[in-house]
Structures are given as structure tokens and as C-alpha cells.
Amino acid sequence: MNVKKIFIVLKREYIERVKKKSFIILTLLSPILFSLIIFVPVYIKVVIESEEKVIAVVDSSKLFYDLLPETKDIKFKYLRDKTFFEAEQEMVKEGYYAVLFIPNNVLSIPTVTLSSLKSPSINVKLHIINSLKTQIEALKLIKNNVDPSIIYAVKTNVNVNVVKINERGERKTISSDLRLVVSVISAILIYIFIFMYAGMVFKGVLEEKTNRIVEIIASCIKPFHWMMGKILGIGLVAITQFFAWIIITLLISFIIGMSLSKTYLMESLIQNNQQLIPFNILQQSQLNFSEILKYFNKIVSLINFKVIFFTFIIFFVFGYFMYSAIFAAIGSMVETDSDAQQFTLPITLPLLVTILLLSTIISNPDSPISVFLSILPLTSPVVMLIRIAYGVPIIEFIISVLFLIAAFILFTYFSGKVFRTSLLIFGKKITYKDILIWLKS
Amino acid sequence: MKTILSIKNISKSYINKIALQDVTFDIPEGCIFGLLGPNGAGKTTLIRIINQILIPDKGEIFFYDKKLSLNDLIYFGYLPEERGLYKKMKVCDQVIFFAQLKGLSKNEATEKALLLFERLNMKQLWNKKIEELSKGMQQKIQFIISIINNPKVLILDEPFTGLDPINIMLFKNEIKELQKNGTTILISTHIMPSVEELCDRIVLLNNSRIVLEGEVYYLKKKFKKNLYEIEFEPPVNNILIAHNINYQIIETFVTSYGTIIYKLKVNNENYSTKDLLQDLIKTGKIIKFNEILPTMEEIFVNVIKNQ
Numbered sequence: 001m002n003v004k005k006i007f008i009v010l011k012r013e014y015i016e017r018v019k020k021k022s023f024i025i026l027t028l029l030s031p032i033l034f035s036l037i038i039f040v041p042v043y044i045k046v047v048i049e050s051e052e053k054v055i056a057v058v059d060s061s062k063l064f065y066d067l068l069p070e071t072k073d074i075k076f077k078y079l080r081d082k083t084f085f086e087a088e089q090e091m092v093k094e095g096y097y098a099v100l101f102i103p104n105n106v107l108s109i110p111t112v113t114l115s116s117l118k119s120p121s122i123n124v125k126l127h128i129i130n131s132l133k134t135q136i137e138a139l140k141l142i143k144n145n146v147d148p149s150i151i152y153a154v155k156t157n158v159n160v161n162v163v164k165i166n167e168r169g170e171r172k173t174i175s176s177d178l179r180l181v182v183s184v185i186s187a188i189l190i191y192i193f194i195f196m197y198a199g200m201v202f203k204g205v206l207e208e209k210t211n212r213i214v215e216i217i218a219s220c221i222k223p224f225h226w227m228m229g230k231i232l233g234i235g236l237v238a239i240t241q242f243f244a245w246i247i248i249t250l251l252i253s254f255i256i257g258m259s260l261s262k263t264y265l266m267e268s269l270i271q272n273n274q275q276l277i278p279f280n281i282l283q284q285s286q287l288n289f290s291e292i293l294k295y296f297n298k299i300v301s302l303i304n305f306k307v308i309f310f311t312f313i314i315f316f317v318f319g320y321f322m323y324s325a326i327f328a329a330i331g332s333m334v335e336t337d338s339d340a341q342q343f344t345l346p347i348t349l350p351l352l353v354t355i356l357l358l359s360t361i362i363s364n365p366d367s368p369i370s371v372f373l374s375i376l377p378l379t380s381p382v383v384m385l386i387r388i389a390y391g392v393p394i395i396e397f398i399i400s401v402l403f404l405i406a407a408f409i410l411f412t413y414f415s416g417k418v419f420r421t422s423l424l425i426f427g428k429k430i431t432y433k434d435i436l437i438w439l440k441s
Numbered sequence: 442m443k444t445i446l447s448i449k450n451i452s453k454s455y456i457n458k459i460a461l462q463d464v465t466f467d468i469p470e471g472c473i474f475g476l477l478g479p480n481g482a483g484k485t486t487l488i489r490i491i492n493q494i495l496i497p498d499k500g501e502i503f504f505y506d507k508k509l510s511l512n513d514l515i516y517f518g519y520l521p522e523e524r525g526l527y528k529k530m531k532v533c534d535q536v537i538f539f540a541q542l543k544g545l546s547k548n549e550a551t552e553k554a555l556l557l558f559e560r561l562n563m564k565q566l567w568n569k570k571i572e573e574l575s576k577g578m579q580q581k582i583q584f585i586i587s588i589i590n591n592p593k594v595l596i597l598d599e600p601f602t603g604l605d606p607i608n609i610m611l612f613k614n615e616i617k618e619l620q621k622n623g624t625t626i627l628i629s630t631h632i633m634p635s636v637e638e639l640c641d642r643i644v645l646l647n648n649s650r651i652v653l654e655g656e657v658y659y660l661k662k663k664f665k666k667n668l669y670e671i672e673f674e675p676p677v678n679n680i681l682i683a684h685n686i687n688y689q690i691i692e693t694f695v696t697s698y699g700t701i702i703y704k705l706k707v708n709n710e711n712y713s714t715k716d717l718l719q720d721l722i723k724t725g726k727i728i729k730f731n732e733i734l735p736t737m738e739e740i741f742v743n744v745i746k747n748q
Contacts, residue, residue, distance in 0.1 A: 002511075008541045016530060212525030216586065219492040219519040220542035222511070424494065426523070437456065 005221045006229040013204070013233025018240060027241050031248035039256045053097035053124060055114075058084045060104045063139060068131045074124060076100075088115055100128060107143075110136055180362060183389035186308055187382045190316055191351070194381060197238040198323035201231055202340070205331030205419075214423050223423055224416040231324045238320065311388045314401060319381030322408040323347075329415035333422040333430045350378040358386070365390040375400045377407030414439055442469040443505075445594060445625045446491070451500035453486055460486040462649045464500070468594075468627060468642075473620055475636045475657075476629040477737075478646035479745055484629045485522060487646070488598055491627075492519050504594075515544035518592030522599045522629075524583050528572040535571060536586055543590040550589065557585045561611070577608050584612065588619065595619060596627045601635060613639060633738035643737070645744060653744050661734040664743065667707040669714075671721055672700050672729035681724045687712040700728065 017023055054075045059065060068076045077096070079087050084101040091099055098116035106112065112132060114120055138148040205227075208214050217226055330343045354361070354373055361370045365387045374383040374392070380400045384392070421438045422430055446468040453461045461483045468474045478484050489495040491502060493511055502509040504516070526535055533554065540550035558564045561581060571579060580603060588595060597616070601609050616626055616639060630636060636643060637657065645653035653660065668691070682703065683690065692704040707717060714732065721727060735743070 005542055008538065012534075012538050016527070016534075020529075208527075211528060212521075212523040213527060215489075215494065215521035215523050216519065216525075216539065216583070217542070218494045219517070219521070220514065220539065424489070424523075434456070 002222070002225055006225050006232070009221065009226055009229025010233040010236065013230050014236050014240075017200075017234065017237045023237070023241070027244045028248065031245050031252060034245075035249060035252040035256065039253075054095065055124070055128075056082075056087045056091070056094070056096045056099045057102065058082060058087050058099060059102040060084075061102055061106050063106070064102060064132070064135055067135055068128075071127065074127050084113070084115075091115075091117065098124070102132075106132075107136060107139060179389040182305075182308065183386045184358075184362070186312055186389070187385040190312060190319065190385050191382050193238065193242070193316055194319045194323050197234055197320055198327045200234050200237070201324040202327035202331040204230060204234065205328050206334065206337070206340075209332060209423065210335055218423065223420040227325070227328050227416060227419050228412075231321060231328065234324065235317070235320055238316075242316075308385075308388055311384060311397075315381040315384055315404065318401070318404045318408050322377060322404065322411050325408070325412040325415040329418040329422070332419045333425075333435075335426065339429070347378070350376065351382060354379045354382055361386050371396060375403055377404045380404050442471065444468065444503075445470040445505060446509075446627075447503040448487070448491075449501050449503065451487065451490060451497045451502070453483075453490060453495065453497045453499075459649050461490075461497070461646075464646070464649075464651055466644050466651060466654055468625060470625055471620065471623055472641040473616065473626045473628065473639045475640035475643035476627055476646070477631075477636065477643050477741060482646040483649045484646055485598060488519075488521075488596055488627070488629060491596060492517065515590060516593040518543075518587040518590060518595040518624075520583055520587040520595075520597045520600055522602070524580070526571045526579060526582065528570070530571060532569050532571060532574070532582055533567050536582065536589060539586045540589045545590055553589050553591075554585065557589065561585070561615075577604055580604060581608065581611075584615070588615075588624075592624060594625050594627065596629075598629045599631065600628065601630060601632050609635075633736060633741060636737045645741065647745055647748050652748055653740070657737065660740060661737075664735045664740045665732070666735065668733035669705045669707065669717065670702060670729070670731045670733055671705065671727055672696075672702045673725040674700055674728050675725070677701050677725035678723070682721070685720060687720075688717065704733075 052073050052075060054077050057064070057068065057076050057078045059078065065078050065080070070076060082090070084099065087096075087099045087101075090096070098114050098120050101113040101115065103109070103112070110132070112128070114125070114128065137151075141148045141151055208217065221229075326347055327344075330340050330347075333343065334340045357369065357373070360367070361373065361383060364370060370383065370387060373379045374387050374396065376383075380403065384397070384400055388397075418435055418438050422434075444467040448464055448466050448468075451461050451464045452459075464483070464487060476484050476487065486495060490497050491509075493509070493514060504510075504513045507513075530538075533551075536554045537547060537550045540554065541547060545553065555564075555567075558567060563578075563581060563585075566574065566578065566582070571582070574582070584600070587597070595616075600612055600616075604612065613635070616628075620626060626639075628636075628640065640657050642656050643654070643660065644651055655663070669688075687709040688705045688707045690703055691706050693701065695701050705717075718727075718730060721730075
């Protein structure tokens with residue numbers, strides 16, 4: 001194998017693509033956009049919503065004076081001599097964020113009115129609901145001669161620690177909520193990445209064929225070496241872009257993170273991800289922030305990001321190699337994008353089926369169909385990424401990687417054969433029969 | 442003369458077509474060799490086999506005395522008929538890229554490219570993108586790419602297609618210059634006057650086989666029809682000219698400045714040019730005597746039609 005020539009092609013592919021304005025813009029803008037999507041809501045919460053909000057309370061029942069708990073940004077001012085109407089009139093003058101009206105019969109009909117100039121934030125509403133709920137429940141208990149402290153003492157949160165035991169008796173604790181999100185995101189990312197860059201290989205070959213550069217290249221280098229140089233060059237572009245995205249995202253996160261108060265940031269992140277926190281915790285009468293933080297840290301620590309990252313890289317690299325070899329062969333056989341459809345459909349069909357089966361795989365990651373699809377090379381990059389977050393037996397992982405590598409070698413070999421022959425065929429529609437003949441030759 | 446390329450019994454078939462059948466010929470070192478033939482005769486297939494883009498079903502090619510191998514490609518230059526360049530790439534980067542694929546180091550490639558650009562007055566194109574250039578300019582860049590590695594064998598497939606007369610002249614001069622410097626040139630072309638002007642030897646392919654081979658001069662001699670054109674200054678003895686059984690008068694006409702031109706065809710094989718000239722001198726004052734040799738175009742058409 002002429003490594004020097006492969007390197008020359010690789011270098012050209014890499015430099016020409018990395019120099020492109022579109023590459024630079026996409027590489028720089030994507031993480032900025034991604035960071036904005038994450039941090040703008042957080043920023044709004046932290047900076048805008050952290051302003052002190054004074055809520056005027058008109059309590060007709062006179063049961064809650066000085067009892068509603070205050071937070072760093074939510075304060076209550078009890079207007080003992082004012083009516084609800086008067087309080088509303090003073091809202092602008094006094095700078096109240098809202099006026100809370102607690103009616104007389106709040107114990108029998110627990111409905112209060114919150115009046116404000118603009119819609120109150122969800123945090124304010126939640127805080128009022130939780131505070132009143134706790135107080136009303138306590139009052140009701142006292143009314144029925146029950147000590148509230150007994151009730152809180154017997155209140156029990158049940159957590160299920162799912163433990164997975166493998167053949168060797170090793171135990172693994174599973175937390176499924178965040179895992180689901182992480183696995184789906186990484187599976188979608190690997191799918192997008194593989195097809196984005198394999199598509200680049202296809203476009204590159206098609207461009208060289210339609211621009212009639214092929215013949216001069218073929219007279220300098222073996223088509224197979226050329227194909228390898230191209231695939232490796234674009235693969236390197238992918239890895240560059242991938243790491244640039246990670247670094248830029250981390251950098252932006254760090255800068256934004258530094259500019260915001262750490263506690264506020266975490267608080268806001270948790271509030272943004274409340275759906276991830278089990279219902280029973282939310283149901284607790286008091287939202288204990290440190291407890292949530294502990295829980296959040298616990299579930300994050302349970303996910304082995306190193307393993308996911310490693311799996312992502314392995315399956316991306318070999319998945320990309322395999323698909324790009326196939327796509328290079330397809331690019332060499334056609335002269336327009338539309339001609340390629342008849343060849344790309346059978347290749348992408350298994351992945352489309354996988355997408356349709358996604359919910360089945362997620363709900364049962366160890367079922368025979370999930371295991372089969374995570375070993376089948378055409379689907380394994382996506383399915384293995386879904387399964388890995390839930391824990392995959394090492395033997396299945398190794399088999400899957402070996403199958404993928406074998407498929408990559410096999411497809412590259414056959415693609416090379418097709419590539420070599422079809423590259424210089426112009427003006428003829430290539431059929432599956434032709435491909436079979438070339439493969440046999 | 443030493444043989445640089447020896448094509449031996451090359452055969453190649455595609456799925457539904459025989460492209461080459463038992464093609465054998467030698468290319469002497471330092472000559473300009475014409476590879477001729479109608480469309481579909483198998484010229485491009487043969488060129489691709491020489492460039493090792495295609496593998497023949499049968500036969501071998503020898504470079505000097507050794508079987509041609511992939512490593513020998515660094516001694517070859519190739520300007521294909523189907524040509525194109527990376528449109529978005531800079532001219533200099535493109536030339537250096539192909540030169541590196543031909544085995545030159547980056548420094549050698551840059552140095553050689555700069556020299557060639559200067560010689561062909563193209564230095565102003567160095568930093569331009571290919572898409573900014575005219576088709577003719579792109580063709581010149583491709584020509585530079587094909588000769589940048591100082592090839593021992595330069596293969597040009599239809600090199601004059603799409604060029605204006607000035608650039609055709611420039612290409613021809615470059616080809617002659619390369620020949621002077623020892624490069625062997627294999628040209629496949631349909632432009633027959635160029636073949637006559639440039640080629641020392643030719644091979645004519647038709648229906649995948651060689652139908653004619655030889656040096657251009659001797660082929661012309663071989664296909665001559667014993668036609669002569671003689672110009673007289675009046676007066677001419679018409680009766681004496683007309684009564685010679687060794688030739689027949691094909692055409693007579695008087696030029697605008699009063700001279701008379703006779704076109705004759707000699708019928709007798711034993712009647713030499715010397716005999717003809719001696720007989721004609723008696724009839725009047727000859728100011729021009731010319732043996733009409735067939736053009737390569739006529740030979741080409743004649744041979745192909747007779748196949």
C-alpha cells in the first residue's frame with residue numbers, strides 16, 4: 001500500500017475542507033448556538049428572575065400572617081389593613097411583583113388569587129402553592145388534633161435502586177431517567193455524524209466524477225488508495241470538528257458558568273430538569289435544595305460518561321469508515337444525486353427500521369431484537385449507543401465491535417472493487433447486475 | 442532507436458464489447474507517436490491500460506525491457522481526454538498536489554511549477570482559483586500538470602480539443618520542445634494535419650485491432666497514387682503533353698497570372714519520376730514540379746473505408 005500517496009490525498013481532503021468558510025462558520029457557530037440554547041433560559045432565570053420579588057399578601061382568613069416561607073428572591077409583605085382591591089391599586093406605586101389574596105374559606109376551598117401586572121413565573125407560583133399547601137395541611141392536622149410533626153415523621157419516600165447483576169456476579173446500579181436522555185442524545189448524534197461525514201465522502205467522489213478529475217487522479221494513484229485517502233481525510237475533518245465543538249462548548253460553558261453564580265446555576269439547571277427528578281421528591285411539601293442537588297449529583301455520577309464517550313468514538317470511527325466506503329462506491333457509480341437513491345435506500349433501510357424500533361429498544365435494551373441490532377454492523381453504531389448507557393455485557397460489546405470492524409474491512413474491499421471499475425463509466429446507468437459482475441471479477 | 446514502450450498482445454473486453462484484440466506495437470524512444478482511429482476503436486482503452494488505470498485481460502506492456510509496473514507511473518505524464526480540475530482549489534495548490542502524487546517533493550513541485558508558469562506566461566494565474574479561469578486556461582494548467590514530473594513518456598489524449606489556434610500552436614511548440622529534450626510522446630488525436638506536422642510514427646486502430654502501422658513518411662509513400670502537379674510558363678506544347686501513354690492528364694487549368702497547371706496520373710509502374718520530368722521538359726518551361734502525396738486524413742479514411 002502506498003502510504004505516502006494516501007497521505008497526500010488525505011492532506012488535500014483535510015486542508016481543503018478545513019479551509020472552507022462553511023466549515024469554519026459551522027465549527028464556531030454550532031457550539032455557540034448549542035450553548036445559547038442551554039444557557040439563555042438559565043441566564044434568564046438566574047439574572048432576570050433572581051431579582052427580588054415582593055408579593056403583597058391580603059389574608060382574609062388571617063391564618064397565614066408571617067407564616068409563608070421566604071426565599072432569596074421571593075419576599076412577602078402582609079397588608080393587614082388593606083383590601084384586595086386596595087392592594088391591587090397600590091401595586092405599581094409600591095412596586096409589588098404580585099398581590100396574593102387568601103380568602104376566608106381557604107381551608108374548605110383551597111383556592112387563592114394571585115394578581116400581577118405580568119404573568120407570574122412558574123417558580124413564584126410553585127413556591128406559593130407549596131408554602132400554602134404545607135400550611136393548610138398543618139392547620140387541618142391541628143384542627144383534627146393530630147400533631148403535624150408525627151405526620152412528617154412517618155412520611156416516607158420510596159426509592160427503587162435498580163441493580164443489574166452480570167454473569168460474574170458484578171453489581172451495577174441503574175438510574176434510568178438521565179440515562180434515557182443521554183443514550184438517545186448520543187444515538188442521535190452518532191447517526192447525524194456518520195451520515196453527515198459519509199455524505200461528504202459521497203459528495204466528494206461525485207464531484208470528482210462529474211468534474212472529470214477522476215481520470216487524472218486514477219493515473220497517479222490506485223483508486224483504492226485514493227478512496228482510503230479521501231475517507232481518512234474527511235474522517236479527520238470530522239474528528240477535528242467534533243473536538244473543536246467539545247472544546248468550544250466547554251470554553252463557552254466555563255465562561256458563562258464563571259459569570260453566573262454557581263449555586264444559582266445549579267439551582268436553575270435542576271429547575272430546568274425537574275422532569276428528571278422523581279415525582280416523590282417533587283411531592284415533598286418542602287423542596288429541599290441540598291437534597292435535590294445531592295440527588296442530581298448522584299444520578300450524574302452513576303452514568304459512566306467515559307464509557308459512553310469511548311463507545312461513541314469507536315462506533316463513530318468504524319461506522320463512519322464502513323458507511324463512507326459504501327457511499328464512496330455509490331458516488332463512483334452515479335452522476336447525479338438522484339441516481340444515487342436506488343443504491344442508498346437498501347443501505348439506509350436497516351437504520352430506518354431501527355429508528356422505528358427505537359421505543360422498543362429503549363424500553364427493553366436487553367431484548368433479543370436490541371441485542372441483534374446492536375451487533376448487526378449496519379445498525380450497531382446507533383443501537384449500541386442506546387444500549388451502552390444501560391450497561392452492556394463486555395462480550396456483546398466486543399462481538400459488536402469485531403463485527404463492525406469486519407464489516408468495515410469487507411465493505412471497503414468490495415467498495416474498492418466497485419469504485420475502481422465504475423469510476424470511469426460515464427453516461428451509463430449502472431444496475432445491480434453490473435455490480436454483481438464487478439464483485440465477482 | 443531504442444524501444445521505450447512495448448505493447449505486446451494486449452486484449453481487453455467489457456461486458457458487451459471487445460475493446461482491444463491482440464494489439465502489438467513498439468514505441469521508439471524520443472519519437473512523437475500518433476495513436477489514431479475512429480471513435481470507439483479502442484484508443485482510450487489502450488491509453489488507460491498503459492497508464493495502468495485499466496488491467497488488460499491478456500498481454501503485457503514493457504517499459505524499456507522491464508514489465509511496466511505501478512512504480513513506473515512517476516515517469517509518465519498524462520493529459521486525459523476527459524479532463525477536469527478541482528474548481529474551488531487554487532491553481533498552485535492543485536499543480537503541487539498532482540506533482541506530489543507523481544512523486545515530487547513539495548519543494549521540487551513548487552520550483553518546477555513556477556518555472557513552467559513563467560515559461561508559459563501564466564504566473565498571474567498562480568493564486569487564482571480554477572473556477573475563475575477560462576476553459577483554455579484550465580487546459581493549459583492540465584498540460585502543465587501532465588509535464589511537471591519531466592516525464593519520459595507523455596501521453597496526450599486529444600490534446601488540441603477545445604483550444605484556439607494560438608493555444609494549439611503553443612501546445613505544438615511545447616510538444617516539439619519536449620521531444621527535443623528526450624521525452625517520448627504518444628498522441629491520440631483526430632486532427633490529422635497535426636499528426637502530419639508532429640508525428641514520426643503512427644498506429645491506426647479500427648474495431649479494436651491495428652489496421653495500419655508505420656512511419657508517417659513511408660506510409661504516405663506507400664499510399665501515394667502516382668499523382669503529379671506541374672506548373673508551366675506559357676507557351677506549352679499541348680499536343681506533346683497529351684500524347685504520352687505513360688500517364689493521363691487528370692486536370693488542366695490556367696492560373697490568374699497566366700501560368701498553366703497540369704495534374705497527371707502515371708499509369709506505368711516502370712515510368713519513373715525522372716522519366717516524367719525528362720518528357721515534360723521538352724513540352725515547355727516548368728516552374729513547379731510536385732509529386733502529390735496523400736494526406737494522413739486521406740490515408741485514414743481510405744484504410745477505414747476498406748476495412
